[in-house]
Amino acid sequence: MRISALATATGLSVATIKFYLREGLLHPGVATSATQASYDDAHVRRLRLIRSLIGSVGLSVQQARAILDLVDEPGDDLYATLGRAVSALPPTVEPPRDDDPDPFPRAREALESLGQVFDPRFAAVAQLESALAAADAAGMPISAERLSAYGARLRDIAQYDLDRMPDDPHAAVEYTVLGTAVYEPVILALRRLAHQDVAARRGLGR
Amino acid sequence: MRISALATATGLSVATIKFYLREGLLHPGVATSATQASYDDAHVRRLRLIRSLIGSVGLSVQQARAILDLVDEPGDDLYATLGRAVSALPPTVEPPRDDDPDPFPRAREALESLGQVFDPRFAAVAQLESALAAADAAGMPISAERLSAYGARLRDIAQYDLDRMPDDPHAAVEYTVLGTAVYEPVILALRRLAHQDVAARRGLGR
Structure with a gap:
């Protein structure tokens, strides 16, 4: 055509x-x-x-190109490809300095308390550090209890996602990269709607 | 000073x-x-x-002002204030036309299948519709099973959040408005890190 x-x-x-x-x-x-x-x-x-x-999803042209490039040319290592996809998505964070032995101490402590394996150079570690600092600045720090409550549910979701990863390597990369970008807005909308549901059932407003 | x-x-x-x-x-x-x-x-x-x-959190100056205005002048109705906060946060969506009896059919079906109470004019309904359409366009539609798996975990998180809402009305509004904005980046970072944890334990990459 x-x-x-x-x-x-x-x-x-x-x-x-x-x-x-x-x-x-x-x-x-x-x-x-x-x-x-x-x-x-x-x-x-x-x-x-x-x-x-x-x-x-709300990506910039540049972010969308980075995601599409990963789908087109994923490389061999699914783990590294997922890392690059997360770096390409918002929020944009500075990578840690090579000579800093503990660049993201709060995120590290949080992940250790959850018992999670993590690569300190993975962009989501810096994103978590930034998000924890923002919660502090808003006067609403994330308690250990809240972290544990959120973490357990999000780990369930991650298990669900990984259980359904396609066997074919190319399809697996597409699933991983696009799934990170495309399912996040679904999750945020569902959380906002769950708040409305719980609030309505408790008779708050309306 | x-x-x-x-x-x-x-x-x-x-x-x-x-x-x-x-x-x-x-x-x-x-x-x-x-x-x-x-x-x-x-x-x-x-x-x-x-x-x-x-x-x-990555808000624009205009979005941050909308959120801060809600914290400063919340109004009496917590439910309506939460609605305005969600409208002020990304993603930006068009409000439904007044004469459209069913503006967001996929989101409505999804919420009905989850058994959730919702106000069809709440911005998160339009956000969910848009997110579901994006997943379709990416060739990764949200199945009923995935919706139910995500929905149950996000409802647990919402229950946790509402259980800890302060009694004081002003503090409750601040908690609701800022909590929506500030905790979402924590949730996205934790989901990305949970993927890394689950993938690493299953020996994918590295």
């Missing part, structure tokens, strides 16, 4: 599609003349994925 | 503090002359809170 038909099929403007082509998020079509190219269903699927990462 | 001492106490530049004063996030100091004002510990605490909302 031509770019105009691709626009109709995806509900995007031709200008937006050209922008994603220029930015390298969408692979080029097959050239049919000096000024025209032909696109297929793979382009439609890719554009839907781009839109979901930028529109619904 | 003068603004220069406030800058030293918070690690922020005088220009940044003046910006937050202009934007109305920080309340003015007590004028001591035509060009100087005096600030106190309440300003230090407020600046730490502003920094945590903008820096760690």
Whole structure:
């Protein structure tokens, strides 16, 4: 199909599609003349994925490109690929200095108290440190009890996720990378809605 | 203290503090002359809170102001205040049209299957609809089983949160509004780290 038909099929403007082509998020079509190219269903699927990462998940073009690059060229090590995916997602954190023996002491203590294996250079450790500091600054520090309550439920969710990882290596990477990006907004929306449900049942407001 | 001492106490530049004063996030100091004002510990605490909302939680200045306005002027209805807080937080979603009897059918079905009470105009319903659509577009639709697995754990977390809500009405609003904003990054970081823990124990990579 031509770019105009691709626009109709995806509900995007031709200008937006050209922008994603220029930015390298969408692979080029097959050239049919000096000024025209032909696109297929793979382009439609890719554009839907781009839109979901930028529109619904809320990633920047640069973050979406980093995630799509990992899906396209995952490398051999699933563990390292997951690490790169997490680095590409918000919140953006500074990597630790190489010579700092204990760059994220609060996150380390929290993870030790949960008994969790972790790589101190994994971006989520810095993200946890930053999140714990923000809770302190808001006057709502995360107690050991709250950490343990949250941690147990999120570990259940992680077990569920890993139990359903596809066997095929390429599919596993896609599941890991996209699942980190795409399921997080579901989890946040569900938590907000669970608050509403519990509050309503207890007769708070309304 | 003068603004220069406030800058030293918070690690922020005088220009940044003046910006937050202009934007109305920080309340003015007590004028001591035509060009100087005096600030106190309440300003230090407020600046730490502003920094945590903008820096760690990743809110825009506009979103942080909306959250701070709710903490400052919460109104009487805790339920409605929580609704406004959720509307102010990302992801930004369009409110439903008044004449649309079923604007978010997938979210409605999901919440009905979880047996949860919900207000269809609560922003998190639109956020859930958008998140479910993004998962579809990524080729990773949320199954009924996954929804139920996530939903049960997030409801446990919501129960925990509500059980610890302060009795004092002002403190309860602060807990509700700031807790929604500040605890979410903790939850996302913990989920990412739980994935790493479970993956490492199963010998994936490393």
